[in-house]
Amino acid sequence: MKISDIARMANVSTATVSRVINNSGYVSEEKRQLINKIIKETNYQINLQAKALRISKSKMIACVVPALDSSLVMDINNHLLNILNDQGYTLIITKFTNRNSEKSIVNKVRELASKGIDGIILMTGITSDEVAQEIGTMNVPIVCLNSYFDQLYSVNSDVYQLAYQMAKHVIDQGYTKIAYCKCYGKASITTDFYQGIQAALIEHGLKTPDHWLVDCQPGKNHHDSGIITATYLSQLEDQPEVFISQFDRISIIAQKICQEKGAKIRFTGMGNLEIAEFVTPALTTADYDNQKLAQNLYQTLITLIDKETPAAKKVSVEGRLIKRESV
Amino acid sequence: MKISDIARMANVSTATVSRVINNSGYVSEEKRQLINKIIKETNYQINLQAKALRISKSKMIACVVPALDSSLVMDINNHLLNILNDQGYTLIITKFTNRNSEKSIVNKVRELASKGIDGIILMTGITSDEVAQEIGTMNVPIVCLNSYFDQLYSVNSDVYQLAYQMAKHVIDQGYTKIAYCKCYGKASITTDFYQGIQAALIEHGLKTPDHWLVDCQPGKNHHDSGIITATYLSQLEDQPEVFISQFDRISIIAQKICQEKGAKIRFTGMGNLEIAEFVTPALTTADYDNQKLAQNLYQTLITLIDKETPAAKKVSVEGRLIKRESV
DNA sequence: AGGCTGTATGTAATCGATTACATAATACTA
DNA sequence: TAGTATTATGTAATCGATTACATACAGCCT
Numbered sequence: 001m002k003i004s005d006i007a008r009m010a011n012v013s014t015a016t017v018s019r020v021i022n023n024s025g026y027v028s029e030e031k032r033q034l035i036n037k038i039i040k041e042t043n044y045q046i047n048l049q050a051k052a053l054r055i056s057k058s059k060m061i062a063c064v065v066p067a068l069d070s071s072l073v074m075d076i077n078n079h080l081l082n083i084l085n086d087q088g089y090t091l092i093i094t095k096f097t098n099r100n101s102e103k104s105i106v107n108k109v110r111e112l113a114s115k116g117i118d119g120i121i122l123m124t125g126i127t128s129d130e131v132a133q134e135i136g137t138m139n140v141p142i143v144c145l146n147s148y149f150d151q152l153y154s155v156n157s158d159v160y161q162l163a164y165q166m167a168k169h170v171i172d173q174g175y176t177k178i179a180y181c182k183c184y185g186k187a188s189i190t191t192d193f194y195q196g197i198q199a200a201l202i203e204h205g206l207k208t209p210d211h212w213l214v215d216c217q218p219g220k221n222h223h224d225s226g227i228i229t230a231t232y233l234s235q236l237e238d239q240p241e242v243f244i245s246q247f248d249r250i251s252i253i254a255q256k257i258c259q260e261k262g263a264k265i266r267f268t269g270m271g272n273l274e275i276a277e278f279v280t281p282a283l284t285t286a287d288y289d290n291q292k293l294a295q296n297l298y299q300t301l302i303t304l305i306d307k308e309t310p311a312a313k314k315v316s317v318e319g320r321l322i323k324r325e326s327v
Numbered sequence: 328m329k330i331s332d333i334a335r336m337a338n339v340s341t342a343t344v345s346r347v348i349n350n351s352g353y354v355s356e357e358k359r360q361l362i363n364k365i366i367k368e369t370n371y372q373i374n375l376q377a378k379a380l381r382i383s384k385s386k387m388i389a390c391v392v393p394a395l396d397s398s399l400v401m402d403i404n405n406h407l408l409n410i411l412n413d414q415g416y417t418l419i420i421t422k423f424t425n426r427n428s429e430k431s432i433v434n435k436v437r438e439l440a441s442k443g444i445d446g447i448i449l450m451t452g453i454t455s456d457e458v459a460q461e462i463g464t465m466n467v468p469i470v471c472l473n474s475y476f477d478q479l480y481s482v483n484s485d486v487y488q489l490a491y492q493m494a495k496h497v498i499d500q501g502y503t504k505i506a507y508c509k510c511y512g513k514a515s516i517t518t519d520f521y522q523g524i525q526a527a528l529i530e531h532g533l534k535t536p537d538h539w540l541v542d543c544q545p546g547k548n549h550h551d552s553g554i555i556t557a558t559y560l561s562q563l564e565d566q567p568e569v570f571i572s573q574f575d576r577i578s579i580i581a582q583k584i585c586q587e588k589g590a591k592i593r594f595t596g597m598g599n600l601e602i603a604e605f606v607t608p609a610l611t612t613a614d615y616d617n618q619k620l621a622q623n624l625y626q627t628l629i630t631l632i633d634k635e636t637p638a639a640k641k642v643s644v645e646g647r648l649i650k651r652e653s654v
Numbered sequence: 655a656g657g658c659t660g661t662a663t664g665t666a667a668t669c670g671a672t673t674a675c676a677t678a679a680t681a682c683t684a
Numbered sequence: 685t686a687g688t689a690t691t692a693t694g695t696a697a698t699c700g701a702t703t704a705c706a707t708a709c710a711g712c713c714t
Binding site for chain 4 (some may be wrong): 012013014017027028052053
């Protein structure tokens with residue numbers, strides 16, 4: 001069933017049917033009703049592919065994710081889905097890991113553009129200036145999550161603040177032997193985390209010895225990182241009192257393993273997994289406000305799609321500390 | 328940059344360029360190389376929208392989910408993403424909750440078809456025969472997850488077996504006062520769960536009094552269901568020894584709350600959330616083999632897309648019990 | 655030489671919409 | 685009454701590909 005079929009049945013031209021469908025131009029009330037009736041009766045659905053081709057707007061947005069396995073990615077996509085559904089957009093999810101050489105993300109973007117996608121949300125972090133530059137100059141609307149560069153629009157959790165507050169909270173509880181994870185990646189957000197903690201520590205005249213700085217990267221996923229972290233910490237001669245981790249999952253797993261090994265190290269997480277409340281002891285963590293992140297991603301992207309200029313190149317979204325039993 | 332631009336630059340017709348791109352028909356080696364060279368130099372990307380319109384194959388598959396908030400949905404989509412990426416397919420995720428009246432899922436399917444989608448994976452459960460009938464007769468390839476009907480192709484976890492094994496395991500541990508969740512929905516998988524447990528119980532001459540059958544549905548999500556379940560169980564005069572739940576999340580939350588309330592009820596879950604291993608006590612659960620589910624979903628769908636007949640209308644995927652500390 | 659076959663390439667219709675432009679009828683204005 | 689808006693509708697080009705069909709040339713066979 002296509003527009004020309006409807007046109008024939010209504011004894012009008014396709015132009016008139018199109019006008020009715022898109023509510024544009026002049027159509028007599030009589031024909032409008034007739035056409036609408038036929039459309040309803042025949043269950044006619046416009047071919048969006050053809051429409052997209054003609055008007056160069058597909059109402060499709062692609063989200064590039066490293067994987068669908070972190071609660072952050074899931075949760076934000078869930079919120080995005082709600083927003084996009086409401087706005088008549090379709091969400092495409094596509095995978096790109098930085099393991100396939102960061103440079104080729106440029107090709108990924110090109111590939112998406114060739115599908116006629118209106119805009120792209122990049123959840124796979126960018127670390128290279130050069131790549132950021134290249135992506136920034138492509139003429140497809142793009143917004144990054146938690147990766148900021150001068151050349152790119154981005155929406156970010158204010159991890160610096162959260163890390164700072166978290167460290168401060170730990171210190172306020174009277175702890176001084178504080179370890180934390182220092183991921184040696186170059187991702188913006190990771191650096192923020194590190195610096196936030198540093199700031200609080202320095203402010204209170206504390207210093208963390210190097211061997212309490214755990215690199216959580218080598219484990220490919222948080223599960224493995226948790227095991228690595230726990231194994232490392234629990235075999236130390238001088239164990240820290242608290243380990244501030246950047247991810248709930250790492251903490252939850254490490255906490256459990258340390259308990260089993262009899263290491264009395266306390267943990268804090270980040271991300272506020274639902275489950276963090278139900279482990280023992282309930283995990284102190286930080287909530288990123290994923291809904292707000294999703295909203296801002298959408299808002300920025302739509303502004304770009306509409307060929308307007310977003311209010312800010314880099315949007316920061318405040319989160320909040322969630323204090324529970326663990327620290 | 329379109330195909331006609333390439334054609335002009337190479338001094339050939341669009342037909343020849345198309346032949347080179349699609350490796351079809353005759354093209355002289357000389358022109359083939361020239362055209363390939365130009366394509367590379369110009370970074371030309373074929374317009375997939377136009378192509379899809381012409382050949383009526385979009386290489387897009389849609390997955391209809393109730394929400395992106397359960398680990399099952401996430402995990403399967405993650406696996407699907409890997410498979411689809413490899414096969415050159417694009418994954419579209421779209422939301423449909425049964426709260427918006429199950430009937431209108433028919434419209435959702437129609438809407439997707441109008442986007443030129445090649446096939447649909449339905450993760451939003453179907454419960455109505457009538458709807459199944461209607462969807463079954465639409466001429467779009469569709470596969471359901473965990474919802475089976477005579478009219479529809481489906482891939483399902485063998486929940487009956489798992490529930491049976493789980494109950495048997497609990498009984499084998501010496502427990503006799505066994506409660507479990509009886510969700511009053513009509514979803515196929517929910518009934519399977521109930522019947523699997525029943526079978527094991529009856530086999531061992533056990534009977535569960537009605538007030539130990541907890542309806543977990545009223546809480547909209549597992550989090551709430553967990554709270555409701557724990558609250559209910561812990562205030563009972565005669566508490567069961569074990570509660571067999573259909574979802575890890577419910578168990579994890581209920582287990583924690585019962586601990587706090589001093590109720591000594593043990594829990595088992597289902598779904599094998601990564602986190603289930605790290606709560607205290609580590610949760611005994613069942614693994615659905617999500618990867619296999621995803622593979623079968625893909626396989627069945629592709630077979631339908633290729634206009635062939637899948638081996639089975641209803642595919643069952645075996646899972647396995649994971650015995651840990653909780654029971 | 656005439657007829658085949660295989661290779662190479664181009665022309666133009668087509669997929670299903672949108673829309674600029676032309677045209678026509680009607681109503682309004684001076 | 686001629687001229688100008690306003691309303692209504694249709695014609696045909698267009699978006700960027702694919703592909704059936706037509707054409708042409710080369711080599712080969714008898």
